[in-house]
Amino acid sequence: MQRTLIWDLPTRLFHWTLASSFALAWLTSEGDRWRSIHVFLGYLMLGLVVFRLMWGFAGSHFSRFSSFWFGPREATGYLRQVLSGRAERHVGHNPTGSLAIYILLALAVLVGLTGMLTLGGDEQHGLAASWFSFSQGLILKKVHKAGAILMLLVVFGHIAGVVVESLLHKENLARSMVTGFKMAASGTPQGRSHKLVAALLLLVMLGFGGWWFSYAVDRQVDAQGWLGRKENSTAEEPHVKFVGQVLPDSAQWRDECGSCHAVFYPALLPKRSWQKIMADQGQHFGTDLGLDAPTTAAVLKFLVDNAADGHQTEAAFKIDESIPKGATPLRITETPYWIRKHREIAASDWANPLVKSKTNCAACHSDAEAGTFEDGAMQIPKAP
Numbered sequence: 059m060q061r062t063l064i065w066d067l068p069t070r071l072f073h074w075t076l077a078s079s080f081a082l083a084w085l086t087s088e089g090d091r092w093r094s095i096h097v098f099l100g101y102l103m104l105g106l107v108v109f110r111l112m113w114g115f116a117g118s119h120f121s122r123f124s125s126f127w128f129g130p131r132e133a134t135g136y137l138r139q140v141l142s143g144r145a146e147r148h149v150g151h152n153p154t155g156s157l158a159i160y161i162l163l164a165l166a167v168l169v170g171l172t173g174m175l176t177l178g179g180d181e182q183h184g185l186a187a188s189w190f191s192f193s194q195g196l197i198l199k200k201v202h203k204a205g206a207i208l209m210l211l212v213v214f215g216h217i218a219g220v221v222v223e224s225l226l227h228k229e230n231l232a233r234s235m236v237t238g239f240k241m242a243a244s245g246t247p248q249g250r251s252h253k254l255v256a257a258l259l260l261l262v263m264l265g266f267g268g269w270w271f272s273y274a275v276d277r278q279v280d281a282q283g284w285l286g287r288k289e290n291s292t293a294e295e296p297h298v299k300f301v302g303q304v305l306p307d308s309a310q311w312r313d314e315c316g317s318c319h320a321v322f323y324p325a326l327l328p329k330r331s332w333q334k335i336m337a338d339q340g341q342h343f344g345t346d347l348g349l350d351a352p353t354t355a356a357v358l359k360f361l362v363d364n365a366a367d368g369h370q371t372e373a374a375f376k377i378d379e380s381i382p383k384g385a386t387p388l389r390i391t392e393t394p395y396w397i398r399k400h401r402e403i404a405a406s407d408w409a410n411p412l413v414k415s416k417t418n419c420a421a422c423h424s425d426a427e428a429g430t431f432e433d434g435a436m437q438i439p440k441a442p
Contacts, residue, residue, distance in 0.1 A: 059241045059242065059243060059244075060241070060242065060243075060244055061239050061240075061241060062149075062239065062240060062241070062242040062246050062248050063118075063238050063239055063248050063249045063250075063251065064120050064149060064150065064234065064238060064239065064240045064242065064246075064248075064249055065118075065120065065121070065234065065235055065238040065249065066117055066118040066121055066238065066249045066250055066251055066252045066256075067238065067251050067252055067253055067255075067256035068109075068113055068117065068121075068252050068255045068256045068259055069113065069117060069118070069121040070235055070236065070238055071256050071259055071260065072106055072109060072110050072113070072259070073235055074235070074236075075102075075106060075263065076103060076106050076107075076110075076166065077213075079099045079102050079103050079106070080099075080103065080166070080209065080213070082095070082099055083096055083099040083100060083103070083206075084206065084210065086099070087206070094270075094271070097173070097177060097183075097184065098267065098270050098271070100169070100170050100173040100174065101170070101174070101266075101270075102263065102266065102267075103166050103169070103170050104166070104167065104170035104171070104174075105262075105263075105266070106166075107163055107166050107167055107170070109259060110163065111163075113255075117252070118247075118249030118250050118252065119150075119247035119248075119249060120149070120150035120151070120247070120249060121249070125150050125151070126150055126151035126152075126153075126155075126156035126159070127156070128153035128156045128157065130157065132153040133153045133154045133156070133157040134154075135153070136152055136153040136154045137154045140154070140219075140222060140223065140226065143226065145223070145226060145227075147227045149240060149242045149246055152223065154219060155216070155219055155220075155223075158212060158215065158216045158219065161212050162209065162212055162213070162216065165205055165208060165209040165212060166209065168201075168205045169202060169205040169206050169209055172198055172201045172202035172205055173202050174186050175189065175190065175195075175198045175202075176195055176198045176199045176202045178190060178195070179191065179192065179194050179195025179196075179198050179199075180192060180195030180196060180198065180199050180372065181195070181372060181432075182303060182371070182372065187303070188303075191369065192369055192372055192375035192376075193375070220232060229241070238251070303370075303371075303430070304428075305323065305325070305364065305370060305371070305428065305429045305430065306360075306363070306364055308356075308357075308360040310353070310356055310357060310360075311356075311357050311360045311361070314347075314349065314353065314357055315357070318345070319417065320417060320418065320419065320420060320426075321427065322390060322417075322419070323364070323426075323427075323428075323429025323431075324360065324361040324362075324363075324364040324365050324366075324429075325364055325365065325366050325368070325370050325371055325373065325374035325377075325429055326366060326373070326374070326377060326390045326393075326429075326431075327365060327366055327377070327387065327390060327393070328365050328366045328367050328377075328378055328381060328386075329361075329362045329365040329366075329367050330386045331365075331386050331387055331388060332358065332361035332362055332365055333358070333362065334386055334388065335388055336354060336357070336358045336361070339354065364429075366378040366381075371429070371430050371431060371432075372431075372432070372433075373395075373430070373431040373432075376395045377393050377395045377396065379395070380393060380394035380395035380398070381393055381394065381395075390417075391416050391417070400416070403438070406441070407438055410439060410440075410441045411441065411442065412439040412441065412442070413438075413439065419431075421439060422436055422437060422438050422439065423435060423436050424436075424437070
C-alpha cells in the first residue's frame with residue numbers, strides 16, 4: 059500500500075463548491091433579501107453539473123464515469139455488505155456511493171432548472187421570464203421545493219454513507235476528498251492534479267460571480283429607473299432588489315388620479331372594481347371627480363386594460379385570485395390578499411410618521427409608482 063493521488067484537483071473543487079452552493083442556496087431560499095444570491099447559486103450549480111459531465115469523460119481515472127459505472131443491483135448488494143460489516147473496500151467510488159452521485163447530479167439539474175423556471179413563472183424574472191403564467195409558476199415552485207427537499211435527503215444519506223464507510227475501513231474519506239490522496243496498492247491508476255483545469259474552473263466561477271453581482275443584476279435594476287442599492291442600507295433591505303417588468307403607463311391617468319391622492323396602479327383591483335368606481339365618480343369616497351366624458355373614457359380604458367385580471371404582476375395575480383368572483387371591492391385595503399400580507403405589520407409601523415396611512419404604499423414599496431410591488435423591493439422604514 060502506498061499514498062496515491064486518487065481525486066484530481068478539479069474533481070475536489072467541483073465536489074466542495076457544489077456542496078457549499080447547495081447549502082447556501084438552501085439557507086437563502088426563504089424571503090427576498092438574499093434572492094440574488096440564491097439565484098446566482100442556482101445558476102452556479104447548473105454550470106458545475108455541466109462541467110462534471112464533461113470531466114466524467116476527460117478527467118483522471120477515478121473521476122471518469124467508467125470507473126464507477128455500477129447498476130442499481132450492484133449498489134443494493136454493496137449496501138447489504140456494508141450493513142453486514144463485510145463490505146469490500148473501493149479505492150474510488152463504491153457502487154452505493156456512485157448511485158448517490160448520479161442521483162445528486164440529476165437532482166441538481168432538476169432543482170436548478172425548476173428554480174430558473176420558477177423565477178420566470180412565479181416572479182417573471184430571469185432567463186425564463188414570461189415563459190409561464192403565474193399559476194404555472196406556482197406549480198413549478200412546488201416541484202422546485204420538492205426536488206430541493208429530496209436532494210437534501212440524498213445529501214444526508216451520502217454523508218451517512220461516508221461516515222459509515224470511513225469507520226468500516228478505518229480511513230477518513232472526507233479528508234481524502236480534500237487532499238486527493240488515499241492509500242492504495244501499487245499499480246493502482248494514479249491521478250494527475252490537473253491544476254490548470256482547476257484554475258480555469260475557479261476563474262470562470264469567480265468571473266461569473268463578479269459579472270452577476272457587479273453588472274447583470276444592477277443593469278436589470280438600473281433599466282427600471284430606480285435604485286437597487288442604497289448607500290445607507292439597513293439590515294432589512296434586500297441585498298440586491300429584483301425589479302419587475304416595465305408596465306404600461308398613462309400621463310393622463312397619473313395627472314387626474316394623482317391630483318388628489320397617491321396613484322394606485324390598476325393591477326391592484328379587478329376590472330369590475332374600476333368600472334364601478336368610475337361609474338360612481340360623482341360619489342368618489344365623498345368627492346365628485348367631475349371628469350368629462352372623453353377623460354372618463356380614457357382613464358377607464360387604462361384602468362380596465364391593466365387591471366388585476368390581466369395578471370401582469372405577481373401581486374396582481376394573487377390579488378385577483380383572493381377576491382371572490384361575486385365581490386367588487388372598492389378599496390385595495392379590503393382585498394383578502396392585501397389583508398393577509400399586512401396582518402402582521404405592527405401598529406407602531408402604521409403610526410410611523412414616515413408611513414402614517416395604509417394608503418401610503420410608497421413608504422414601504424420602492425416600486426409602488428411603477429406598479430410592480432415586488433417582494434424584493436419592499437422595506438418597512440424605521441421611525442426617525
